[in-house]
Amino acid sequence: MSLCLYKSYRPSDFNGLIGQESVSKTLKAQIKNKTFSQAYLFYGRRGTGKTSSARILSKAVNCLSPIDGNPCNKCENCKKTASIDIIELDAASNNSVDEIRNINEKSRYLPNELRYKVFIIDEVHMLSNSAFNAFLKTLEEPPKHCIFILCTTEMHKVPATVRSRCQIYTFREISVSAIVEHLDNIVKEMGIVASDDALKLIAQNADGSMRDALSILDQFISSGEITEELVRDQLGVLNTSLIFHLTESIIVKDLSGVLQIYKESINLGCSVQVLVNDLILIFKDMMLYLSSKDINTVTNTTTYRDNIVNLCKNVKLDNIFYIIEILSDLQAKIQNDLQPKSRVEMVLVKLVSDAMDSKNYYELLNEIVSLRKELDEIKSTGKIVTIEKSIETICISNNPVDIDKSISITSGDIGMNTGKSDSSDKTSEANSSNNDSNIKNEEVTKTVTETPSEDNKQDEQNPITKNPSDNDSSPASKSQEENSNNVRAGNESCKDIEKKQSDTANDDETNEVAISQYDSSIEETEDNDFDVFNYFFGDEEEFEATEDPQIMDTQLEQSILKKISEDIVVASMLHECSAHYDLNTETMIIETSIPPVYYAFKEYLHTQQIFSKIGVKYSIKKIGE
Missing domain, CATH: 3.40.50.300 (P-loop containing nucleotide triphosphate hydrolases)
Structure with missing residues (x-):
């Protein structure tokens, strides 16, 4: 023996x-x-x-x-x-x-x-x-x-x-080329005819182990001639052309073609583990080629490389990332699965029907980045500053009703066009305060210029004798004196406006009420006793009209969704999700069956603190887990 x-x-x-x-x-x-x-x-x-x-x-x-x-x-x-x-x-x-x-x-x-x-x-x-x-x-x-x-x-x-x-x-693992070279020397020494493709297939299935390669070769020694077809039939490995056809059907979303090739592969005796592994290897080589644009990164035959180049013409790199991630997860799950064939078939159908149509995780992140750039461009054009100016202008209004209406509209516009962090909010507030002070001075100056104050009228009626030197003063001195008079008159007019606001609203700090209402809508609350009802609806008496929790749940849910939808990114992602508010746990629950949307939405909500800013608890779940 x-x-x-x-x-x-x-x-x-x-x-x-x-x-x-x-x-x-x-x-x-x-x-x-x-x-x-x-x-x-x-x-x-x-x-x-x-x-x-x-x-x-x-x-x-x-x-x-x-x-x-x-x-x-x-x-x-x-x-x-x-x-x-x-x-x-x-x-x-x-x-x-x-x-x-x-x-x-x-x-x-x-x-x-x-x-x-x-x-x-x-x-x-x-x-x-x-x-x-x-x-x-x-x-x-x-x-x-x-x-x-x-x-x-x-x-x-x-x-x-x-x-x-x-x-x-x-x-370390032994490379495929080193194993092929060693096997070639052995078969030549033993006088056995073996094709290069057959030896390469043996080396690939050895998975970096020389002992495994020699054990596989030992099975074909008595055959006299070792061919690629013989090795594939013995090892249950699919033909390369069949694997490429399956890959192409996945890329072009040909569901019937995918299912037909999968059924044919199973009938030929190919195990699902080998099938999934071969698909991962092909998509991995496609990823290397698309990333480097160099076909030499793919170590295989010339025909194999040509097939890789042709497949890469109809697919994006982001989609390949997503497919490899799904197949790798599948490879881990089918090891102990009682029905591995059904699970593989389900994932293949999902890749064809959903993966190419739905935006994957990487595409969503790129879209978020582009949206942020657009928002920065909008801010740079001055639209946000104009809105902030309008808020301060409204704050010095004499009608509290107009203040409330205008604040609700303006803050909504800002919510739709900003996604600022706390630091940027403080910077914009500082800029807006400087702009607002200029607006006040301009308005007050205009008021003083057009309508003289009572003190100025009194001065006209009782003129005061001036020093001769004053009449001989330079134009610059006159201009400086006029500016100081305007500022003094502006300060008095501001006092008159503040007095009118105090009399109307019966509150000495009415000018800061509207701004504080806006700030409280965007600041993250740290109070454990935060009242969601009061925040969205004001007084709780509005809810006393009904005792039905479902109606209360629906009302609050709609208000929260309306509030968070002011963010453009959130509004776009909500189209791929289902959301409802649980009144018992006081939690907004968001569910989606699309993994890319789940990961991207979860990351965006966490980094931007969308729900923390309005003091609402939330939970995002992926259906199917």
């Missing part, structure tokens, strides 16, 4: 390690300089050469005549592959503290045949906590004649106290 390929072609020196050049170079230098450590930790995924390197290292440190850091494989020590001084332990099945105590006991004795006694512990992460604790002291101060080599696929399960006592070497 012949041995398996991965056993027959196990490397005998560091030069035979495939894809681990950095590890080989370092270990060879240590052997040449005789500076090797007494504890090593080899970490990497399966089939990357950890155990093989441990065995090569155990031979190299005991070799009588090493060649450039490699064991000669000819001396007496190299030929003793089953020496009692080289001890291998499978920690997966021997993980108790008694096994480690046995190793500690053996390490005390000198080697019988070789220079060093080497302990190779495979799958060391499987040891129990008590076994690790029993091993620490020996690993920290090992005998001079002992070398410990630990191998693991899960570094995070090895205690830090063990890792700190070892030299750690990481074994």
Whole structure:
């Protein structure tokens, strides 16, 4: 009976390690300089050469005549592959503290045949906590004649106290090209005909593991000739053209084509895991090409690259991001799903019907950014300043009714055209106050100029004799004196206006009432006793006309929606959502079945504090979770 390929072609020196050049170079230098450590930790995924390197290292440190850091494989020590001084332990099945105590006991004795006694512990992460604790002291101060080599696929399960006592070497995944080259050398040595596409398909399904690649190749050795069709049928891998047709049908939203190709794939024996993985790989290559505009970033055949270029003509990069995210989530869920085929079919239908029509997360974010830019342009044109000026002008009105009506209209306009933060609000208030003061002075000056005050009339009737020097004053002095008189008269007129407001509204601070009402509508409340009813409807007596909670719920819901819809972005997103107000929990509940809308809306509400500004609790949910 012949041995398996991965056993027959196990490397005998560091030069035979495939894809681990950095590890080989370092270990060879240590052997040449005789500076090797007494504890090593080899970490990497399966089939990357950890155990093989441990065995090569155990031979190299005991070799009588090493060649450039490699064991000669000819001396007496190299030929003793089953020496009692080289001890291998499978920690997966021997993980108790008694096994480690046995190793500690053996390490005390000198080697019988070789220079060093080497302990190779495979799958060391499987040891129990008590076994690790029993091993620490020996690993920290090992005998001079002992070398410990630990191998693991899960570094995070090895205690830090063990890792700190070892030299750690990481074994990386082996590239597809390196695996193909090694497989080609093997089939040529064995006299077997194998096509390049077949070897590349084997390498791709090996997933970076040389042992897996050799195990797959071992299945086709007896076939005489290894073709791509033979490998696909054996491994249950779809034909490349079929995968590309499925991808194209998803992009062009051909639902019948997608379902037909999916059914055909299942009938050919393709597993849903392989199908989803192949789709992710194709969309990943499309993403690389669209991002870099360089087809060389796609490592595959020329025909494959041409198909990628053709597919990228009809799709945007944002849509590819969204599709990869959905497929990756699907790949994780179908691992333990009782009906994986139904779930895959559901997601494919969703990608065709919804993904391309609905705006995805990235498109919504871009739209929000563009809307903000438009708002900044609107602000820069002066429209917002004009509105703020009108508020201050209304505040000095003599009619409180007009103030209330005008404030409600103007604040609504500002809500539709601003999305300012608190800092920007303060800046705009400062600017508006300066502009308002100018408006007051202009209006007062105009009033004084057109209608003289009583004091000025009295001065005209009783003229005062002036000094001669005053008559000889320069025009600049006269202008300065006129300005001071205007300001003095303006101050008196302002006092008259404030007095009239005090008499009309019976409140000494009527000028600040309207502004405070506007500010309170945009400031975030910190009061736990905030009354939503009073905020939106004023007095609670308006609700005494009905005791039906549903009517109250509907009234308040409509008022809140009207308030938040003053924001353009919120108003556009609400078209894709359903919203209702829960009177019991006093919470506005927003629901949507479109994931991109959910993520974008949630992010926007949080950053802009839409509901916090009006003191209303909210909850946004994604239907289907």
